[in-house]
Amino acid sequence: MDVGMILMQVYVFVLACFAGYQLISKVPPTLHTPLMSGSNAISGITILGAMLAAKVGTGSPFGVSTIIGMLAVALATINVVGGFMVTNRMMGMFKSKG
Amino acid sequence: MSFLATSDKLAHWNGLLANFGYLVSVILFILAIMRMGRVKTARSGNTMAAVAMLLAVVSSFVEMGQIDPTWIIVGLVIGSAVGAIMAKRVQMTQMPEMVALLNGFGGLSSTFVGLATYFSLAEAGRRGTLGAMMEQAGQGGWFGGINLGLTIIVGSVTFTGSMIAFLKLSEKMSGKPILLPGRHVLNGLLLIVPLALAVGTVWFVSAPWLIATMLIAATLLTFALGVTLVIPIGGGDMPVVISLLNSYSGIAGALAGFTIGEPVLVVSGSLVGASGIILTMIMCKAMNRSLANVIFGGFGATDSAAGGGGKSEYKNVKSADAETAAMLMADAQSMIIVPGYGMAVAQAQHAIRELAKILEAKGCNVRYAVHPVAGRMPGHMNVLLAEANVPYEQLFEMDQINEDFKNTDVVLVIGANDTVNPAAKTDKTSPLYGMPVLNVEEAKAVFTIKRSLGSGFAGVKNELFECPNNYMVYGDARKVVEEVIKALKEA
Numbered sequence: 404m405d406v407g408m409i410l411m412q413v414y415v416f417v418l419a420c421f422a423g424y425q426l427i428s429k430v431p432p433t434l435h436t437p438l439m440s441g442s443n444a445i446s447g448i449t450i451l452g453a454m455l456a457a458k459v460g461t462g463s464p465f466g467v468s469t470i471i472g473m474l475a476v477a478l479a480t481i482n483v484v485g486g487f488m489v490t491n492r493m494m495g496m497f498k499s500k501g
Numbered sequence: 502m503s504f505l506a507t508s509d510k511l512a513h514w515n516g517l518l519a520n521f522g523y524l525v526s527v528i529l530f531i532l533a534i535m536r537m538g539r540v541k542t543a544r545s546g547n548t549m550a551a552v553a554m555l556l557a558v559v560s561s562f563v564e565m566g567q568i569d570p571t572w573i574i575v576g577l578v579i580g581s582a583v584g585a586i587m588a589k590r591v592q593m594t595q596m597p598e599m600v601a602l603l604n605g606f607g608g609l610s611s612t613f614v615g616l617a618t619y620f621s622l623a624e625a626g627r628r629g630t631l632g633a634m635m636e637q638a639g640q641g642g643w644f645g646g647i648n649l650g651l652t653i654i655v656g657s658v659t660f661t662g663s664m665i666a667f668l669k670l671s672e673k674m675s676g677k678p679i680l681l682p683g684r685h686v687l688n689g690l691l692l693i694v695p696l697a698l699a700v701g702t703v704w705f706v707s708a709p710w711l712i713a714t715m716l717i718a719a720t721l722l723t724f725a726l727g728v729t730l731v732i733p734i735g736g737g738d739m740p741v742v743i744s745l746l747n748s749y750s751g752i753a754g755a756l757a758g759f760t761i762g763e764p765v766l767v768v769s770g771s772l773v774g775a776s777g778i779i780l781t782m783i784m785c786k787a788m789n790r791s792l793a794n795v796i797f798g799g800f801g802a803t804d805s806a807a808g809g810g811g812k813s814e815y816k817n818v819k820s821a822d823a824e825t826a827a828m829l830m831a832d833a834q835s836m837i838i839v840p841g842y843g844m845a846v847a848q849a850q851h852a853i854r855e856l857a858k859i860l861e862a863k864g865c866n867v868r869y870a871v872h873p874v875a876g877r878m879p880g881h882m883n884v885l886l887a888e889a890n891v892p893y894e895q896l897f898e899m900d901q902i903n904e905d906f907k908n909t910d911v912v913l914v915i916g917a918n919d920t921v922n923p924a925a926k927t928d929k930t931s932p933l934y935g936m937p938v939l940n941v942e943e944a945k946a947v948f949t950i951k952r953s954l955g956s957g958f959a960g961v962k963n964e965l966f967e968c969p970n971n972y973m974v975y976g977d978a979r980k981v982v983e984e985v986i987k988a989l990k991e992a
Contacts, residue, residue: 423775480580
C-alpha cells in the first residue's frame with residue numbers, strides 16, 4: 404500500500420472531523436433530536452460499500468458475499484429512508500408563532 | 502481486444518463521472534449539516550442530505566458499470582419499504598427507540614459490509630493473508646485489511662449496543678442498570694480478543710476458512726461487547742448512550758470508507774462521528790459527569806443509595822388538588838412549565854399546550870424551561886412540545902431562563918425530578934451535587950405533578966418536595982392537567 408494514499412485518506416478523515424465539529428457545536432437544543440436522526444440517516448452511507456459487495460459481475464461471482472451484501476444494502480436503506488423520512492416529519496412540526 | 506478497449510474506456514468515463522457525483526454529494530452533505538443547525542433551514546437541510554445520498558447511490562451505480570444489480574435492487578426495495586413504514590408509523594414519544602433501532606441497523610450494515618468485502622475477495626479467487634488479498638485487489642493492502650476488521654468491530658458494538666438501548670427505551674427490558682461481576686475485565690477481553698483476531702487475519706493467517714472463522718468470531722465477540730457495555734447503564738443515562746452510539750455508527754461508516762477506499766464514506770462517516778461526540782459531551786456536561794463515569798459507573802444502581810439523604814423520609818410535604826392549582830394559575834401573570842420524561846410517558850404534551858393557551862388568553866406569559874437531559878434523548882422534550890404545536894420561541898434553555906424563576910408567579914413541574922432538585926446546588930453529599938439544575942424553587946409557587954413521592958432515576962431524595970412554596974399534585978400527568986383545564990373553564 405502506498406503510504407501517500409493512506410496519508411491522504413487520514414487527512415480527509417481528520418479534516419472532516421474538524422468540519423463536523425465546527426458545523427455542529429452551535430446547534431440549538433431544539434434541534435438535537437432531528438439532528439441526531441438526520442445524521443443517523445447520513446451514516447447509512449455505508450450503503451455504497453454494501454452495493455459493491457452485493458453486485459454480481461466480472462470478477463465478482465454470485466456467492467455468500469452477494470447475500471450478505473444484499474442484507475447490508477437492505478439494512479443501510481432502512482437506516483437511510485427511515486431516518487430521512489422521520490426527520491422530515493419531525494422538522495415539519497417545528498412551528499414559529501407566526 | 503476491441504471489446505476490452507471499449508470496456509476500459511467505458512470504465513474510465515464511468516469512474517470520472519461517478520467521482521464527480523461523489524464530490525458533489527460530499528459538498529451537499531456538508532451544506533446539509535450546516536443547514537440542519539438552524540431551525541428555519543433545518544428541514545431543507547434534511548432534504549438536501551437525502552438528495553446527496555441519492556446522488557451517491559446513483560454515482561455508485563454509474564461507477565460499477567455493467568453489472569447484474571438484481572441483489573442490490575432487492576436490498577434497496579426491502580429496505581425502502583421497511584424504512585418508510587417505520588417512519589410513518591412511529592409516534593413522536595417513541596423517537597428515542599426509533600433512533601436507537603435505526604442506529605443499530607446502520608451498525609449491523611457496516612458489520613455485513615466488512616464481512617461481505619472479505620467473502621467477495623475470496624470468491625474472486627484472491628488468496629493469502631487478508632492484507633495480501635486487499636493488496637491484490639488494489640484496496641489498500643494492510644491498511645484496508647485492518648480497517649475491514651475495525652469496521653466489523655465498531656459496527657457490531659453499535660448494533661447490539663443500540664438493540665439493548667432500544668429494549669431499555671421501549672421498556673421491553675428493565676431500565677435499571679444490570680451489573681455483571683468483573684465486567685471491566687470482561688469488557689476488556691471482549692475488545693482485545695477481536696482486535697487480536699483482526700490483526701491476525703491481516704498479517705499472519707492465509708487459510709481462507711481460518712480467516713473467515715476469525716472474522717466471524719470477532720463479529721460474535723463484539724456483539725457480546727455491545728451488550729455488556731450497555732446493560733450496566735441506567736435508563737436516565739440514555740441521552741448519553743444514544744449520542745455515543747450515533748457517533749459509533751458514523752465512525753463505522755468512515756472505517757468502511759477506508760476499507761473500500763471511498764472518500765464519500767470517510768467524509769460523511771466522520772461528520773456523523775463528530776456530531777455524535779459533540780452531543781455526547783453536551784449531555785455529560787449537563788449531568789456534571791464524565792463520559793467514563795457514565796459508561797463505567799453503573800450510576801443509580803449501587804452508588805446513589807450510599808449518597809446523602811438517599812433513603813430518608815420526606816417531612817412537611819404540602820399537597821394540593823387540581824382545583825387549587827387552577828385557582829392560582831388563573832391569577833398568575835407568568836408561568837414556567839418544566840417538562841421531563843414523565844410528560845412523555847403520560848403523553849401530556851397536548852393537554853399542556855391547551856392549558857397554556859387558556860392561560861395566555863388570560864394574559865399570562867407562559868414559557869417552557871427545558872433541561873438539556875430532560876427525557877431520554879437530546880432534544881426529546883422539544884420534539885414532543887413541537888408535536889403539540891408549541892411555538893419554539895416559547896422553549897428556553899436552562900441558561901436562558903434560570904434567572905427568571907425568581908420573578909415567576911407559578912412553576913408547573915411535570916414529570917421532571919432530578920433536573921429540578923435543589924440538593925444538586927447545596928448538598929455536597931448528594932450524588933447529584935454539581936449537576937446544573939433549574940432553579941424552580943425560587944418561584945412564588947411551584948406545582949409538581951407526580952404519581953407519588955417515589956425517587957427519580959438517580960434514586961435521590963428531591964428537596965424541592967419539602968420546600969414551603971411547593972405543592973405536590975398527585976396523579977397521572979395528563980389527567981391532572983386535564984382536571985386543571987376543566988377547573989379553569991368552569992371558573
